[in-house]
Amino acid sequence: xxxxLIKCFEESERLNKQLISLSSQIVKAGDVYHMxxxxxxxxxxxxxxxxxxxxxxxSQKLLCAAPLLRLQIDNLLRYSAAWLVESPSEFVxxxxxxxxxxxxxxxxxxxxxxxxxxxxxxxxxxxxxSVYDKTCGYIHFSESHFHKVMLSAEDNRxxxxxxxxxxxxxxxxxxxxxxxxxxxxxxxxxxxxYGWLKTKDGSVDLSAHNKSLKQDK
Numbered sequence: 001x002x003x004x005l006i007k008c009f010e011e012s013e014r015l016n017k018q019l020i021s022l023s024s025q026i027v028k029a030g031d032v033y034h035m036x037x038x039x040x041x042x043x044x045x046x047x048x049x050x051x052x053x054x055x056x057x058x059s060q061k062l063l064c065a066a067p068l069l070r071l072q073i074d075n076l077l078r079y080s081a082a083w084l085v086e087s088p089s090e091f092v093x094x095x096x097x098x099x100x101x102x103x104x105x106x107x108x109x110x111x112x113x114x115x116x117x118x119x120x121x122x123x124x125x126x127x128x129x130s131v132y133d134k135t136c137g138y139i140h141f142s143e144s145h146f147h148k149v150m151l152s153a154e155d156n157r158x159x160x161x162x163x164x165x166x167x168x169x170x171x172x173x174x175x176x177x178x179x180x181x182x183x184x185x186x187x188x189x190x191x192x193x194y195g196w197l198k199t200k201d202g203s204v205d206l207s208a209h210n211k212s213l214k215q216d217k
Contacts, residue, residue: 001058002176005176008183009054009179012179012183012186015186015187015190018190023040023043026040026197026200029200033089034088034096035088038079039079039193039196046075050072052068053182057175057178063138065175067135068182070136070138072185073128075185075189076188076192078117081104084107086107
């Protein structure tokens with residue numbers, strides 16, 4: 001394992017500890033709100049995804065690790081939606097009832113489907129759309145799944161394929177790129193968690209949090 005990948009895992013561990021620390025501060029900040037519950041659910045999912053992602057990267061299973069990166073972005077998308085709605089408490093309540101986020105509307109009356117949330121986040125986090133689009137290719141069967149089995153092709157139309165342990169070896173640079181993207185998604189989640197903490201303790205108001213996030217980027 002290269003030094004770069006080791007650094008990625010060290011950064012991942014730092015971010016996970018940061019999420020745990022922020023969550024602890026939120027719990028200690030007083031009364032429990034709907035946003036507290038949403039935050040804990042998002043953080044718990046982020047931590048579990050992080051552990052699973054690391055295990056899959058270490059076992060060199062990129063086809064399995066990439067979907068977890070997509071799920072971490074999903075975490076970011078849906079958590080950020082709470083900053084787009086008129087009433088975060090009502091938003092969380094609906095999600096807890098099982099209402100899909102894509103059926104809920106933001107403060108301007110627009111339904112918060114994935115493509116809309118991606119569009120909104122990309123305004124402030126430029127890499128979100130490209131990584132979202134690329135990782136969707138690993139969730140659904142696509143051209144991404146052909147690359148691993150096609151080993152070589154000749155001019156005479158002969159080609160060789162490999163599966164399992166004989167499939168094409170993925171360059172470590174691909175794993176590093178995925179790990180860096182995963183960390184970036186976790187970092188953005190952490191910013192929102194911090195924003196909620198500041199909102200809860202009265203430092204900022206939730207409606208103004210998007211503006212503060214823009215200033216941090």
